Amino acid sequence: MSTFTIFLALIVVVAFLLIVVIMVQNPKGGGLSSSFGGGGTQQLGGVKKTTxxxxxxxxxxxxxxxxxxxxxxxxxxxxxxxxxxxxxxxxEATTAPLPAPLPATNDDATATPADDSTGK
Known part of the structure; x- marks a missing residue:
């Protein structure tokens, strides 16, 4: 078991515990600390100590x-x-070589008006 795997397992456990502790709290004084408000918990330290x-x-x-x-x-x-x-x-060189130009073709479909011999 690698060191990183151990750290990863500890991170998961601590994150889970942190989620549980945050979910138990209530920002208005409720949550776990208020549910222990009666009975024998006053002898254990009371609501303030739990918060x-x-x-x-x-x-x-x-x-x-x-x-x-x-x-x-x-x-x-x-x-x-x-x-x-x-x-x-x-x-390595910082610039890449340019691609070679494509060969020119003399098809009728690519003829320009200057190449047109009909004169129209």
Whole structure:
């Protein structure tokens, strides 16, 4: 298993967790934190602590996702130090040769009025 594959799997997992954490939040104070408003959750820390946890986990997961994406760019197997672009290759001529002109034909269909011998 290559390093890039490991990074790719971690990116997918972190992205999924980030989606779940964002979907649980409600910008008006609802969501998961308000559904835990009664019963034994007041003893666990209350609504404010749940909102703080969701906010911190969102920022942490977003930062982790960005770092994993940037680190996966380093881990991509590039297959050597070859230049794949012909635009960057300086050994080749910069101008392409012009195509050869087509041979002229003397058909009646292509005759011009100056070539017309009837005089009309």
């Amino acid at each position: 703080d946890f969701l906010d911190k986990s969102t920022w942490t997961l977003a930062t982790l996702l960005l770092v994993l994406i940037l680190a996966s760019n380093i881990a991509i197997n590039r297959g050597g130090d070859t230049i794949d672009s012909k635009a960057l290759d300086q050994d």
